[in-house]
Amino acid sequence: MEKEKKSLLIRIVIAIIFMGLLFSTYFIRDEIELFLNSMFYPEVSSNISSSNLKIHFIDVGNADAIAIELPNGEHMLIDSGDNNNTSRNALINYLDNNFFDTGEEKVFDYFVLTHGDADHVGGAALVFETYEIEKCYRSRQYTPEEAAELGITTSNQIFSGPVFGNFISALEKENCEVEFFTVNSDINFNDFDINFIAPLQTNFSKSNNYSPVIILTYAGVKTMFTGDAEKDVEEDLLDLYSDYSGEYAKSVLDVDILKVGHHGSDSSSTAPFIRATSPDYAVICTDGKEYGHPSETTLNTLQTNGVKNVYRTDLNGNIVIGVNSSGNIAVSMGTYTKGFQIEWYQLAILVGVVGLTIIFSVGVKKKKSKR
Numbered sequence: 001m002e003k004e005k006k007s008l009l010i011r012i013v014i015a016i017i018f019m020g021l022l023f024s025t026y027f028i029r030d031e032i033e034l035f036l037n038s039m040f041y042p043e044v045s046s047n048i049s050s051s052n053l054k055i056h057f058i059d060v061g062n063a064d065a066i067a068i069e070l071p072n073g074e075h076m077l078i079d080s081g082d083n084n085n086t087s088r089n090a091l092i093n094y095l096d097n098n099f100f101d102t103g104e105e106k107v108f109d110y111f112v113l114t115h116g117d118a119d120h121v122g123g124a125a126l127v128f129e130t131y132e133i134e135k136c137y138r139s140r141q142y143t144p145e146e147a148a149e150l151g152i153t154t155s156n157q158i159f160s161g162p163v164f165g166n167f168i169s170a171l172e173k174e175n176c177e178v179e180f181f182t183v184n185s186d187i188n189f190n191d192f193d194i195n196f197i198a199p200l201q202t203n204f205s206k207s208n209n210y211s212p213v214i215i216l217t218y219a220g221v222k223t224m225f226t227g228d229a230e231k232d233v234e235e236d237l238l239d240l241y242s243d244y245s246g247e248y249a250k251s252v253l254d255v256d257i258l259k260v261g262h263h264g265s266d267s268s269s270t271a272p273f274i275r276a277t278s279p280d281y282a283v284i285c286t287d288g289k290e291y292g293h294p295s296e297t298t299l300n301t302l303q304t305n306g307v308k309n310v311y312r313t314d315l316n317g318n319i320v321i322g323v324n325s326s327g328n329i330a331v332s333m334g335t336y337t338k339g340f341q342i343e344w345y346q347l348a349i350l351v352g353v354v355g356l357t358i359i360f361s362v363g364v365k366k367k368k369s370k371r
């Protein structure tokens with residue numbers, strides 16, 4: 001009897017130590033989850049360290065912010081997230097901790113604001129305040145004050161609202177070069193090119209359609225950025241590049257990676273446009289809640305037209321797509337597709353139950369029944 005009591009006491013002590021150790025892993029739960037999930041889903045955490053081009057789709061809610069490390073070491077930022085603190089903090093935290101290397105000068109050589117909407121220019125004033133901007137590309141949308149000064153009377157081009165106004169006043173204070181982007185705004189280097197293939201007009205009835213369509217080409221890999229450009233823009237591009245029975249459209253518009261237009265809304269991404277672009281990778285920047293983005297129609301269009309990899313900032317967190325000098329594409333993500341993700345608490349319960357069972361059962365003599 002005494003022996004049994006002593007044995008039980010030892011088991012309780014071991015169990016307390018075991019549970020203590022188990023709970024202490026709570027403090028490294030992120031590392032544990034990342035390690036396990038990347039082990040089970042290696043296709044979404046391939047090694048991007050050898051990539052010379054890295055495109056970071058930052059999780060800033062139902063908004064766009066895409067930061068690019070160009071092969072020559074220069075930096076480009078397309079849009080600046082939404083006009084709220086959560087989005088702005090997510091952007092600045094990400095850029096400071098995951099984009100710029102420690103000790104590196106925090107400079108954006110190119111800062112593109114696709115159009116005047118708050119979910120694209122919302123963080124612009126803070127970006128100007130926090131980083132050095134060499135050159136800013138803006139749409140042909142003007143504040144009422146600018147319009148009055150420049151004699152612009154086309155009402156479509158006049159964009160009111162405090163968020164856009166804040167962006168323009170911050171831009172005026174920043175000592176940087178400003179270009180109103182057009183299809184002549186291409187930036188060409190020895191081994192990569194940034195081509196603006198839209199806007200094809202100077203005046204649109206919808207703010208979204210002012211968005212430039214940009215193709216970045218490196219090592220034979222093409223990435224298309226679309227801002228919030230809608231169906232009308234897609235149709236204009238298909239018309240323009242379809243001179244030779246559709247073949248030309250394929251060669252110009254055919255890309256490997258597509259930033260899906262307008263947060264995956266069904267106002268963009270028509271089936272003909274997805275067929276012409278035929279990306280292997282599609283990225284949707286959305287929070288998955290507001291305005292029904294992404295739309296089921298868009299997700300179906302991507303699926304039925306053979307887009308193999310569809311990533312979403314609401315499900316995958318921050319998404320980085322890298323391209324190396326041989327044209328190999330690598331992908332890395334902050335979190336993993338919901339539904340498949342292993343979480344710390346699940347693991348802790350499992351290990352706890354198994355551990356306690358072992359501690360209290362090993363070496364316990366079972367009463368043998370006489371037979």
Ligand SMILES: [Zn+2]
Pocket residue numbers: 062063064117119120228262263
């Ligand atoms: Zn938008």
